[in-house]
Amino acid sequence: MRFGKFIAFLAAVSLAAPAVITIAAAQDNNGRGILDAVRDRIARELERVEGVETKPPEKEAGPGIIDFEIASPAGAASGAAAALTSQYRKTHGVSFGKGASIQFCTDDYDEINVRLCPYPRAASGQRAALHDIETGGPAMQISFDDPVASVNMRINPTGGQLDEEFVARMIGFDANGNRAGVSELRFNWYQDAFTWPTGVSINADDGAGFSRVDITLRRVASNNLPVRFLIDDLLVTPAVVNAPPPVAAALAALDGPPRVGRAVIVQSPNVGPAQSTLQIYPAAVRKRLSIDWNAVDVALADQDALGMLAATLAGVGQKYVDVAELPVLAPQAGDDLQVFGNADTVNAVWRADGRDYSVYGSRLVTVIEKAQGASGVGSAITFSGTDDELTASFSLFGASYALTQHCNGGAGADPGCYDRDALGAVAESLVVLVGETGRTRP
């Protein structure tokens, strides 16, 4: 679980990076690639995870770090190689094309079998993956069962001259085999192969993600001829489009009309200042609903893993998020996102696609007897409206929410505004914000 959370962190970091359909690859001024920081974190994490050094994760479903730790069927002899094909498909959904093999190297440089083990040891362990151009062609092919939003790896030629220039290139393909992104990184190799300073990555932001990437490494001084190379610490992150957002999943799981769960009466008809000011009619009973904070935490972890972030808050909204003692729902994208409210009720407003939206959440409910003959609340998501808005109301995490799409122009002037499916899609795309106060007050 701890490892899973770490992977989630990595995914969030990756997806939070600038999203352009080009490949990002970098080294810093000290020759350390952007993956060094990731790698350091991996190393620290792996140190705490018993057995991960010798066994692949068995239950870690979905993409994650691949450290090529699966032992060679030929044994553990230094320099032994085994074809790398589908060993990581079950655990990570990742397969390799021809020419890939798993390398096993000890701390001692294998001068005899240098072709198979041309480096002392991979920094994160004894194993790495080699791509042999003689058997696999110029490119290493990595395929994914589900499209991925990004692919990152450390890459290293098996040899070279000090400061010799190489070019690493990654090409991403969509599910139809169409080219969906490309990136190149020129770097100067130096002898300190142990640290593997070069990291390359590719990010997709078109929602479709990559179903395959091809990686090549070329020697510039040799007329850009492809050369064999090694990779390690392969990190893939899932495309958001293929994983249901937490709110969407929660909405899909709703079964039947929302019922009032555990609640405490906070306003009685006979007690309190409200009643003392009334002359004819009694104050309504008010109840405060209980929030399922465990479900909130799961949703937060899920959306973190998917790299889902709320749109930027405008103005002073954060302080109202912080005082809210219920989950605040907010959009992932939108202009002028504002949040205001009190501990028990909160309202987020924003503008998107030419319309105004608001999502109002409350854990304070007023007790009402409906009219005689009224059908009552009958479905998990209830739609209602007036002349200039359409609202979808539902219950999540124990609180009650109303998502409203405000129509332009008043009655009848914006007929498309009453599209329930469109509003439902907006509801499914919402993310959860929780202030620190909320976290500490179940």
Place this chain on the structure above:
Amino acid sequence: MILMRLFAIAVLSVGVVACGQVGPPRPDNMPPADNTPPPADDDTPPADDEPDPMPPVDEDPEPPAPGFELPGGWQGAPGALLPGSSTVKGSTGVTDPSVIAPEMIFPLAEGPAFANSQIFGQGGGGYASGEWPGPGGSENDPRNFDYPWADNFCEVRLDAKHATDLCPGGKAHKGQDLRPKTCENAVHWLVAPETGWISHVGSISVNIMGAESGLKYKFLHVQMPVPDWVKTGAPVTQGQPFAQVSDLLSASSRATTVHTHFEIHGAADVDGALHNGALPPYTSLVESYLDLVDANPDMAEPVAQPSQDKCLTPQ
């Protein structure tokens, strides 16, 4: 809370004294839309522990002069719709007398005001081409600007956008229609029922979220444009005028009567089911109106309607 209400009343009273008039401030004395002062820069509503801006209380006030008293039966019972006006004929509206928003003050700056139906009141054409017939006549008929009040939450509406769980038939009018003192368009000011925030400004609507109750108040058919400071997210103080009553049905159509369609939105436990949407506002309006006219007895008395030319829709 009480201090805020007193403050609002005091503000109105100050306006009366300043104008040398007895009774409520006249419409002409309300701030024009373009000149309405913006709220303070502070984005938060005034806290309860802030100094009370109310002027010192007169220790020995003169006894108030006897004023107009609301007639017996001035307000129909909650849920008692006009005959033949409910979606399911013969059914009632929400009869639960509970006051949803005891925190609110009456949302019109001055009285008298009249909660009643537009399409089933005088001049109303009814609904659905006569299937729910109206009385016809003139919308400016003095009877529309007189008591008794009538609840019209759950009044007949048949289109899908008027879906509601609280009313028989599942589709209905989800607010309360309020006529102002006179039939004049763009004259009568609406005031914030609670201190809070402007939660939305639409093409003909303004929504306000109350900071104390957490409820949302929706006003439809407001005169446009609203004052410049009335923007989504702007803080608003209880009693602060923010828009005027009009006959706008859409941004380009003045096809309704001069009235405010008033809604209260919030979460509710409806016979054990969780509901989030429009709640019946009638009793909250009754109670807040009583507060208004108790403090300003002359605000309860109906007035003679102006000449019809003053009630014509501005072009």
